Amino acid sequence: MRESTRAEKLISMCYLLPSFVGVMVFFVAPFAQIIRYALVDNPIANNFVGIENFIKVFENSAFRRAAGNTARFSVMAVPLAVALSLLLAMLLEAQIPGKSKFRTFFLSPMMVPVASIVLIWQVIFDYNGALNGVLASIGVTPFDWMKSDYSHVIIVVLFLWKNLGYNMILFMAALSNIPKALLEAAAVDGASALRRFWQIKFRFLTPTLLFVTILSLINSFKVFREVYLLTGDYPYEDLYLLQHFMNNTFKSLDYQKLSAAAIIMGLFMALIIGILFIVEGRLGKDVEQ
């Protein structure tokens, strides 16, 4: 039952203008250029080559490796990120003493700049690091973690360390939104704790669960930051991620490859975001009052 007059709409547009112009200029409009670049052989000759650039990107071994590594990382990290953050949220739900302190502790890694703790991470996982020290003392042969098949694991741990707190807060908010009366009613009806979890809590958590999953997936594409700070420009090949590929492509100023790759990744993200929106629309309604 509310509606705005024409004058209001006009003024309202003025307030939006700075942001609108900025977003268009820096994020949206250049995509026209990117699409053009992706479809020509080079910016000077401007010969239309169709999807050739895309095929080139797909055939590029570096891109394939980067995409594969990124996917592998996401597959490992996302389920853990969701499950562990839900676990943390539920642990804090259990009315333990000092609950808010624990919440602060779990959230703190989010605020600590990765660059600041990278030293400690190196100290722990280095060839001569603390972890190998411990392993050696129990008779395991030390190896260079960052240059092994376990390098992914280390990045996963760092990723979890950094992201669990954020997800946990989202879950805590969702848990506190479950109507207490409903849980009490179920308890009075004699439903067991397990039943109450699956039948009520889980149902109310489902939208958040999916939201956190997709958010974690999107965040897992951003893990380059941690990898770069730990290993620099040239990581172990298992840790060569899409952002590494982009950085190298930037360096070579190959606009065609860059544009095609950006479009491919953009479309893939669009797919994920699309799923996120659909999931939101479908499940959000279910539990909204």
Added chain:
Amino acid sequence: MTGELARKTKAPLTLAERRAVRARRRRAIRIALAALWCGVFAVVFLMPTVLTFANSFMTESEITSNYGAVFEKNDQGGKKFIAERVNLKLIPDKVTFSQYATTFLKSPDYLLKFWNSVILVLPIVVFQVAIAALAAYSFMRTRGRIKELLLFVYIFVMLMPYQVTLVPNYLVADSLGILGTRWSIVLPGVFAPFSVFILTKGMRRIPYSLIEAAKLDGAGEWHIFSKICLPMCKGSLFSVAILVFIDYWNMVEQVLIMMPDADKQPLSVFLSQINTGEIGLAFAVATIYMVPAILLFLYGEEYLIEGITYSGGLKG
């Protein structure tokens, strides 16, 4: 406990009472277990931060003897295995501020990088929040199909990783001739749509009748915005500022691509490039670098949580 036991031995309990006692005990055990787990997690979560902090108060010789092996390079520049083990220590043998003294007095390079971080991040935080507040007001005041579509575009851009957004950013920076300058990082940062999204959610929680009341009270759009909406959104404004700050205080990707000039790079990129022999210093600098973030966190934790909660779910 002993009192309870004593009572128990005195009079036999009824079935119901016994059941209640058992339920209470089960509950206590459950809470204790939860607390234990939380404790374990807390140690893991706090360790890196605390260690960094603690190590910054060690002398250079202690650091070298503890971690020297890690940063020792062999002739080919690669790592070699040294039998001598790394020593993770929480409490310094001798607490010293010498690393800090060195940072401030003898190594202006680090301070310069810190300053680089500040002059990149502060304008981004201030202007992104300011521009976003205006935009969010607009998204709240009038709604329509075009507005909702636009908000969708904003969310879309917001969720895109750097692999995608840096390409348009780069092209624009190139054509504006600002590549390699701070502007190439600040400008895309200022217009990043993250704050718009969160603030729109915050503003849309203001009961619309308040805005109508202000209209009838004779307030124009600017006064409705500045006297009613902004003060009422103080929490969201602050939480957004924190989230934006931490994101850019941590920046890496943009810098590598837009500003390869090491002199202008922020500390977040530079910290990983420490040299052997400067490890002690690096811990002090790392600690200095996390202090603003930690202070902001401790001061504004409630706002941060509010901001995160708002980011859950994409609908206003």
Added chain:
Amino acid sequence: MASITLKDVAKVYPGGGGTRAVDNFNLEIADREFVVIVGPSGCGKSSTMRMIAGLEDITEGKAYIGDTLVNNVPPKNRNIAMVFQSYALYPHMSVYKNMAFAMKMRHVKKAEIDVRVRETAEMLGITHLLGRKPRALSGGESQRVALGRAMVRNPEVFLLDEPLSNLDAKLRTDMRAEIVKLHKKLETTFIYVTHDQTEAMTMGDRIVLMNHGRIVQVDSPKDIYDYPVNVFAAGFIGSPRMNFADCEIIERGGEYFAKLGEGGEHLISLTGVNASRPELAALTGRRVTFGIRPEHLGVTAEMDDTESRFGGGTADIVEALGAETNIYVDFPGGLRFIVREFNDKPVARGQRISVDIQPGKIHIFDTETGEAVTGRRRHGAPPATEKAAPPAVKTGDAPTDISSGNDTELADQIAAGVADAIAEADGGDDA
């Protein structure tokens, strides 16, 4: 202080599929009048008020405040104050600042603001609250502050949008009286929107009854109660609501009777009914609706057989409210009426009782159109018992009532949705 004139005002919401939320709205509100707009949820009463306030565009028609056409005047220049259902106090400002805000926006001098805020606070007895923030106020206190904020700048028109609906029952009664007193003191035009017929009856100089975006009736509370123009108005005003029953009008020996019940068990004399003989004659043999308010039925001591006797029935539900008793009585022929009895006669559930009726209070409605046949010519018209028949007034003609200009369409709607509308009227508020 100003009069308000609305001419052919209509409201169509964009995206509403062309539904006319308000349509054909014509009303003149005199200076210093207290007008209550009442109707069920979604009847368009709030939209009407918001158009007067300027919070919404007027799709069609014209609105005047005084002599000024205000269609394109922004709300801040209309010198109107509004009290919102939610009070809409600025939560980050103290009560004092809430009250001072409008004047500050109009660049009134600080000293003058201070004098006026304190005067108003004094008048409403909220001086001790001036330093508090809205969240530290109780519902009643918030209500007073909201009134104070509206009063403090001497507006020409006061708009009150369901201002009492968030208060508990006792406070509501108190505030009702207080707002009426305030109106007398301020000598300003008041427009008051509510879905509550009690508020409408007790507060307004005039009631504007709306349904489906249109005005149904505009009248003083007493007239709207005594002479409802149609089934909707009859059902909406009054509590418990009017009893309705299908009936047939028959003539027997020069006298008209209403035949009620499935098998025509009840024959009620229409002598004394507020309708002319030709009017009744025109209805003979047609399906009409018979209406009688619960308070115009009564429990009689004995099964006497007078003219005022309605019949014998069984008390099914007895609600003793202290001063009055509502008795749900089942009569033969499937009739079920509520009888509102003010005498302290104990009636038990299941008891057989005899009910009498006040014949002058019977309402007859055309079932097809929903329109009232009774009370049409109440202004100086002779009673129905008069033998010399005036020219026939056919059903469907415009009543002399000033309110309805659009009866046929309206009547169709009403005939279709009487039951719905009445059910709606029982609760709720504009969504």
